Each structure stands twice: as structure tokens, then as C-alpha cells.
Amino acid sequence: MDFVMKQALGGATKDMGKMLGGEEAEKDPDAEKKEEERQEALRQQEEERKAKYAKMESERENVRQGIRDKYGIKKKEEKEAEAQAALDQAAEGSLTRPKKAVPAGCGDEEEEEESIMDTVMKFLPGPFMDMFNKK
Numbered sequence: 608m609d610f611v612m613k614q615a616l617g618g619a620t621k622d623m624g625k626m627l628g629g630e631e632a633e634k635d636p637d638a639e640k641k642e643e644e645r646q647e648a649l650r651q652q653e654e655e656r657k658a659k660y661a662k663m664e665s666e667r668e669n670v671r672q673g674i675r676d677k678y679g680i681k682k683k684e685e686k687e688a689e690a691q692a693a694l695d696q697a698a699e700g701s702l703t704r705p706k707k708a709v710p711a712g713c714g715d716e717e718e719e720e721e722s723i724m725d726t727v728m729k730f731l732p733g734p735f736m737d738m739f740n741k742k
Contacts, residue, residue, distance in 0.1 A: 635641070675682065
């Protein structure tokens with residue numbers, strides 16, 4: 608090919624020979640074998656990587672467990688299991704779903720609410736209390 612043709616193609620002369628029906632690329636007789644070896648090497652590297660990270664994670668878990676034992680902390684799974692067991696035990700004889708926990712002070716109608724004046728009166732000295740009580 609001449610220089611002008613190469614410049615027109617942007618330097619893509621290898622593919623041009625194939626397009627024009629010229630010589631085909633030589634096939635490597637060991638190409639399949641090399642590809643299989645490459646794939647096997649990749650699999651082996653992946654397995655080694657996974658083993659390395661599994662080992663690191665087990666070491667981390669041992670450290671975490673030591674901290675949990677030291678401070679008396681339970682795992683999330685253990686907490687959830689205990690909570691589920693408590694719900695199951697409470698709901699054994701019940702035909703309805705378990706009631707949701709109500710925070711203290713919410714919905715308690717038995718308690719009398721103090722008015723703001725009652726609260727203020729507790730903190731006033733004696734003579735001021737008398738002034739407000741006379742009204």
C-alpha cells in the first residue's frame with residue numbers, strides 16, 4: 608500500500624489487508640491451551656483472594672467477639688432472636704397479633720395532668736404561694 612492509502616485509513620493497515628482478501632492472521636496452534644492456562648490462573652488467583660479475605664474476616668470476627676465478651680454486648684442476631692422468642696412466648700395463647708409497646712406517659716389516662724400553675728406553685732416560696740392561693 609502506498610503512503611496516501613495508509614494516511615486515508617488513519618494507519619489501520621493490519622485490518623486493511625484482511626478486508627482486501629489478503630493473508631489471514633496465522634492461528635497459534637497452542638492458542639486454546641494458552642487460553643485455558645490463563646483462565647485457570649485467573650480462577651486460582653480469585654480463589655486465593657477469596658481465601659485471604661475469608662481469613663481476614665474470621666480474624667476480625669474473633670476481635671469483635673472478644674470486645675462483645677469484654678463489654679457484655681450481644682450480637683444483633685442474638686438480640687433479634689431473643690426479641691422474637693419473647694413475642695412468640697407472649698403470643699402463644701393469643702388469637703390476635705401482639706400489642707405494640709406504648710412508651711411511658713403516652714396514653715395513660717389514669718394520671719392527672721398538672722396544670723402549669725400547679726407546677727409553678729411548687730417552686731414559689733411560702734408568701735408568694737399564699738398570694739396566689741387567695742385568688
